[in-house]
Amino acid sequence: xxxxxxxxxxxxxxxxxxxxxxxxxxxxxxxxxxxxxxxxxxxxxxxxxxxxxxxxxxxxx
Amino acid sequence: xxxxxxxxxxxxxxxxxxxxxxxxxxxxxxxxxxxxxxxxxxxxxxxxxxxxxxxxxxxxxxxxxxxxxxxxxxxxxxxxxxxxxxxxxxxxxxxxxxxxxxxxxxxxxxxxxxxxxxxxxxxxxxxxxxxxxxxxxxxxxxxxxxxxxxxxxxxxxxxxxxxxxxxxxxxxxxxxxxxxxxxxxxxxxxxxxxxxxxxxxxxxxxxxxxxxxxxxxxxxxxxxxxxxxxxxxxxxxxxxxxxxxxxxxxxxxxxxxxxxxxxxxxxxxxxxxxxxxxxxxxxxxxxxxxxxxxxxxxxxxxxxxxxxxxxxxxxxxxxxxxxxxxxxxxxxxxxxxxxxxxxxxxxxxxxxxxxxxxxxxxxxxxxxxxxxxxxxxxxxxxxxxxxxxxxxxxx
Numbered sequence: 526x527x528x529x530x531x532x533x534x535x536x537x538x539x540x541x542x543x544x545x546x547x548x549x550x551x552x553x554x555x556x557x558x559x560x561x562x563x564x565x566x567x568x569x570x571x572x573x574x575x576x577x578x579x580x581x582x583x584x585x586x
Numbered sequence: 587x588x589x590x591x592x593x594x595x596x597x598x599x600x601x602x603x604x605x606x607x608x609x610x611x612x613x614x615x616x617x618x619x620x621x622x623x624x625x626x627x628x629x630x631x632x633x634x635x636x637x638x639x640x641x642x643x644x645x646x647x648x649x650x651x652x653x654x655x656x657x658x659x660x661x662x663x664x665x666x667x668x669x670x671x672x673x674x675x676x677x678x679x680x681x682x683x684x685x686x687x688x689x690x691x692x693x694x695x696x697x698x699x700x701x702x703x704x705x706x707x708x709x710x711x712x713x714x715x716x717x718x719x720x721x722x723x724x725x726x727x728x729x730x731x732x733x734x735x736x737x738x739x740x741x742x743x744x745x746x747x748x749x750x751x752x753x754x755x756x757x758x759x760x761x762x763x764x765x766x767x768x769x770x771x772x773x774x775x776x777x778x779x780x781x782x783x784x785x786x787x788x789x790x791x792x793x794x795x796x797x798x799x800x801x802x803x804x805x806x807x808x809x810x811x812x813x814x815x816x817x818x819x820x821x822x823x824x825x826x827x828x829x830x831x832x833x834x835x836x837x838x839x840x841x842x843x844x845x846x847x848x849x850x851x852x853x854x855x856x857x858x859x860x861x862x863x864x865x866x867x868x869x870x871x872x873x874x875x876x877x878x879x880x881x882x883x884x885x886x887x888x889x890x891x892x893x894x895x896x897x898x899x900x901x902x903x904x905x906x907x908x909x910x911x912x913x914x915x916x917x918x919x920x921x922x923x924x925x926x927x928x929x930x931x932x933x934x935x936x937x938x939x940x941x942x943x944x945x946x947x948x949x950x951x952x953x954x955x956x957x958x959x960x961x962x963x964x965x966x967x968x969x970x971x972x973x974x975x976x977x978x979x980x981x
Contacts, residue, residue, distance in 0.1 A: 537632060538743030539844035543761050543811065547748050552706050552723070553623060568758060571814035574765040574842040575821045 530577040540569035596733040603863025603880035604739030605690035610888035613697040621705040628687035632843035641878045654680045664943035665784040665936040717858035735901040742844040744865035758811040760848035765820035766806030768839040776800040789813035845874040850918040855906035871925040
């Protein structure tokens with residue numbers, strides 16, 4: 526499951542730009558992933574400039 | 587109230603492209619609503635702030651407080667550090683984007699546009715296969731507003747086009763993770779833009795050092811998403827670069843965002859909607875610079891929109907194609923050509939980069955030109971040489 530660390534996030538939108546499913550919603554200081562659409566492709570992890578997005582095992586959530 | 591009106595045009599995004607478009611169309615008497623998700627226009631700035639002076643003048647008369655410093659020298663630093671310094675024929679500016687963006691939106695407002703900030707658009711309304719307006723959230727309340735034409739000027743992360751069915755998926759190699767600090771206590775030439783190229787430092791991208799003054803600079807890095815390494819983010823890489831190259835620097839501000847190094851989008855119009863600026867990929871795919879081209883796309887789009895709406899013509903895809911064709915013919919084909927260089931440039935290894943720098947440094951001063959940098963870089967790629975010539979004579 527893809528998780529964004531909202532404490533550290535800068536809300537820059539790079540993950541929104543790369544997301545193939547168009548499933549990341551970014552308001553000024555709010556960011557949410559629509560897990561019904563997310564395919565865990567991890568592209569958002571690769572482009573985050575500060576690496577605050579991670580793929581955590583479902584058990585840890 | 588703006589929500590109750592029906593506008594001729596809704597512009598989503600108040601950056602340089604959106605504001606330029608709004609100003610031009612509003613000044614012709616069209617009713618224009620400019621929506622921006624930011625609370626305050628111009629902050630945060632996600633940009634290196636460099637533009638070419640001549641191109642800039644053709645679009646806006648520069649105000650004194652828009653310009654931090656003038657650029658007349660280009661400095662390329664290869665992996666081994668043997669810098670190549672080139673006098674630019676054309677001068678450039680480092681802008682104060684915060685003031686610049688604010689003023690452009692002010693101009694749009696003065697021209698008659700309605701400007702609403704803190705307005706987040708999360709859907710377009712579609713009726714009979716036509717985009718007829720947008721929906722979103724303003725001050726925590728949902729809103730819906732109608733127009734004849736919607737403009738997606740919503741930047742690299744823009745989704746307006748996608749909501750309207752325009753396919754604009756990035757490939758990982760064409761989206762760069764950008765991270766930039768404003769650093770004080772650095773010692774640099776205030777008229778030189780520095781570019782560090784090295785696969786170790788910035789794989790699939792480069793580091794830029796753009797002066798704000800002789801003691802302050804925008805230091806930024808772009809790395810390709812394709813070169814992702816765990817624990818080695820753009821931030822980690824830039825911090826280590828800055829410590830090494832500017833010991834004693836003080837971090838004044840931080841910003842970040844996606845940088846587009848992509849081909850132009852094939853389709854940037856649909857029934858009732860068109861895209862401009864970063865949202866339409868009007869970005870130099872070698873440098874990632876997009877301020878000038880973004881504003882140029884806004885000018886083409888405004889001309890076509892004014893003609894259609896003033897003459898009671900339908901803003902259908904067929905009619906808006908005039909804008910798309912104008913853009914492709916005048917600028918987009920250059921973006922396409924540059925994209926061919928991009929792959930070749932960013933695939934050079936560190937030895938090749940050092941060799942190119944060494945060859946340029948052997949040239950007599952008057953031959954140290956950007957043209958020759960390109961020529962030497964691609965001397966083993968004849969297919970690209972013609973492109974280079976075309977690029978520099980602008981055909």
